[in-house]
Amino acid sequence: MDAPVCLVDNTSDGSLIVNQDALNILASLRKPVAVVSIAGKYRTGKSYLMNRLAGKSAGFSLGSTIQSHTKGIWMWCVEHPCNSDQHLVLLDTEGLGDVEKGDKNNDNWIFSLSILLSSTFIYNSRGTIDQHALEDLHFVTQLTQCIKVESGAEAETGEEFVRFFPSFVWAVRDFTLDLEINGEEVSADDYLENALILKPDSSCKASLYNEPKRCIRNYFSSRKCFVFVSPTTRKNMKRLEHLPDKNLDREFVEEIERFCQYIYDNVKAKVIPPGTELNGAMLAALLELYVDSLLSGNIPCLDNAVTSLAIIENSKALADAVKYFKEMMEKTMNFPTETVEELSNIQSQYEKEAIAIFMKRSFNDEGQKYQQEMEDTIKTLYQKYCQQNEKASEDKCRALLDSLQEPIADRLKNGQYAKPGGYNLYAADQQMLECMYSQAPGKGIKSDFILKEFMKEKQNESQSILQLDKSLTKKEKEIKAERERRALAEQELKAQEQQMAAMEQQKQAMEQSHKEYIKEFDKKMADDRAKAQAEQERILAHRLAEQERLIREGYQQMQPQRRVILLCNIL
Template sequence: MDKPVCLIDTASDGKLCVQQSALQVLEQIQQPVVVVAVVGLYRTGKSYLMNRLAGKQTGFALGSTIESKTKGIWMWCVPHPTKAETTLVLLDTEGLGDVDKGDSKHDTRIFSLAVLLSSTLVLNSRGTIDNRAIEELQYVTELTEHIKIKSPDEVVDDAEFVKFFPSFIWAVRDFTLQLKIDGKDATEDEYLEFALKLKLGNSIQVNNYNLPRECIRKYFPSRKCFTFPFPTNPDNVSYLETLDPAEISKRFLEVTDCFCQFIFDKSQVKNLKDGHTVTGRVLGHLVKTYVDTISSGAIPCLENAVTAMAQIENEAAFQEGLEVYHTGMEKLKKSFPVELNEINSEHQCFSLMATQIFMKRSFRDSDGKFVTSLEEAMNHQFDSYLLDNERASEAKCESLLSVLSETMTERINEGFYARAGGYSLFCQDLEDIVHQYNILASQEVKVAEVLEKFLQQKIVITTAILQADDQLTENDRRICEEREKSVVLEQEIKAQEERQRQLEEKMMIEEQNHEERVRQVIQRMEKEMFVQQQETERAMASKMREQANLMEKGFQEKANTMASEIDNLKRNNREVEERKSREFAQMIANQEQRNTQNMELLRQQHREQLEAMNSRPRPSSSSCSIQ
């Protein structure tokens, strides 16, 4: 994108609405996304920082009046500067506290959406982090009322939010104070922690003072602070985006560069609740889901959103995987007929490729419903391709035999063989035809069956020529008739053996495909478990840091509560891991069961063909056969 677009706007009735053109942009982004959202009071310069993150001087609107310039949420997607094959999505939100809105809930909705959609949340404010600045963040204290992890009627420990909330950065603009605490130099992060320090006591005033601070400490897994000095002469601030860098404070530019580099290096790829990586396409679905939920008057629910995404993405993953298989096999179909090992090899290649595509996009297919549907659809198509290839091979073999037997057919029509010694001449011509045919059609899948049919069709003619040959005695004719029957029977057995070989090769391919699918399922399980473990470890580290801080400051009761939250996180994580292990174990078991059933069907065909072969009399050792 060369410029930002409006992602979420406000309709005439005051409800939030998603811009379809922005969703179309996200739909095209197949890469993982790092989502950085900026929130804060209007007219505090949020847009300037977002433009710098985009590597541009202009882009997001910088208003120069007392009116809020940005309405709704605007989006700018750019290649990530330091993470390969990743897109940086910047969300510039409508300024909070605009008196012209006339809707006290509007700001909370915007703030909640920024939290839900981002992997890093930047809070932009001016002056200092004092009590007034923190009290203005009533949106933080209301978050759990406007965001639910599970359905609203399910009770969930607030400690769970830290697993799914974004990292938190406080950008303090126009900062003029010295960074000192108790007369000692302090870092920006120490300044933030000092501002978020809790007071001892249980009075209403103390509780009101502590509440927004506790929420920030409790819900966000990590905190970072940047203090920006005045960027330039106050008269020029309104024209910041057009100023020459030489007219901007060197220190301001240095802090801005550090801010940008920190976000580039530390901001994580956006993940869903269960660790599934969010692409631009998935982000678009999330935006639509959350905004539709809010507009309906309901509360956005992470669990419901993930469930809805899973259904959409799994259906799309099924179609995408099947399309990969279909496209590849259709290209091969243009070359039909091909050798059996070639069509089997291509089937194996494209089916595994399709499964990989499916696994990459799908998630929460815990019962294996969609991967099973994909497998069945590909096998059904494969049977159809096999049939098409056999028909093409049959037509090619019949055409070849027709060409090779043209001279013999002309001789039959002319009565060439209806004479003494004609049977021997006919046999010689037929052997020559069969010999050439077996050489030219040796790789065709229907070579044996077409030849069997050809020889069956020649039995009547052969018998007629045999009876017309005066050189042969009745005993000679009887021997020749037995030989002809033996030749046809032997070719029939060859055809049956070839079908048997083809079936065995198909069984082997299916077994290999099954083993690879199981390997991919296990690989995905391990990846999901790893990402989920990282989420939990991040949440645990945040809680343990907070617990240590509370104990150090004398908040023993709150520290004990935090210890209980840590235990709950550990227990919940074990339960989730156990549930996922059970789900994947069941999924593998289902895969094994379906594979067993499929293989049993193929083995049954195998047994039936063997029985059919064994029920036929074998040619005697003295019989002559056409080679």
């Protein structure tokens, strides 16, 4: 993308509308998407940071007045500077608290969407991280009113948000203080952690004071802080996007470079439980699910959204896999094949590739519904191809026999067999026909069956010529008739053996196909279990780290029983 586009627009009545053109752009991104979103008070310089992440000085609109400039959510998809296996998607959001908008619901929606869609969430503010700044972040305390994890849950604490939420980065702009605490120099991260220390008090006032801090600590599994001095003079701020770095404050430029590099190095692909990475199409579908839920007056349910997305993606995975299998089979197959095994080998190759396509895209396939449907569909298609193969073999064999028997038909018409010695001539011609038929290549798997049918069809014709041949004695005619019956019986046996062999090969092919599904499913399940385990360990590590921080922050001085109660409430 050369420039950003509006992804979610605000309508005049305060509603939201998703831009289809932007969704189409997202849907074209086949690799996993690393999504960085930014939110914060309006006119705090969010768009400038996002332009720098895009590697540009301009793109997202900055504006130069006291009015909010970005409306809705704007998207810019760019090449990931450090990971060619991912796309980098930047989301710039409308400033929160715009007095001209006068719609708190809209602010809550924009804030919630920016968190739900991103893998790294940047909160942008000015000045310092004090209680006033934390109160400005009151949207985070209202997330339990805007989002729920489980369907049907009457009330939620938000403790499960960490499963779905992104990493958290606080960008403090126009920072003028020294990074010191109790006379000691500290890092920006230490500054943030100090600002998030809770009051070990169970009073209502302390609870309100702690709430935004508690939410940040519990909802986001990792957090980072950057502090930026003012980039230039107030006069030059109006044309900030046009100023080269040499005309900006050196400390500001250095922090911007550290900020961008941190994001590039640490932003992960957007994932949903149990660790499924989203591509652009999946992110677009997830956005539509969230917006539809908001506009319907419902609270977006994260588990329901994942389930709905799984249905969408599994259906597409099934369609893509079956389409690939059909296209490759129809492109490659040249009916008839000499054996069922030849057809089965080709089928097996493309079925494995189709399974890989399905497994790569599918997730949360409850009860293996879609996998079973795929197995049944490809089994049906295989049987159809087997039938086509048989039909092609039958048609080719009949056409060959029709061609070979034309001279015999002409002699029969001309009466060459209706005279003494005619039967021996007819039998020799038939034997030559069968020999030429047997040597002809490419007849397929029904060659013996069609020859048997041909011999049965000619049986009456042969018997008539035999009985009319006056050069043969009665005994000779009986011997020759018996010889024909034995030849037909032998051909029937060959046809049965050919048919049985074909059926056995088909059976073996389907059994092998089923084993392949079992193997790939077991592999997928093991991978999903590993992802789920890693996710549980990540969440547990986060909660244990928070507990250790609480203890270091002074909770160890409290009475053990009261400390346990507070820790449980907080964690």
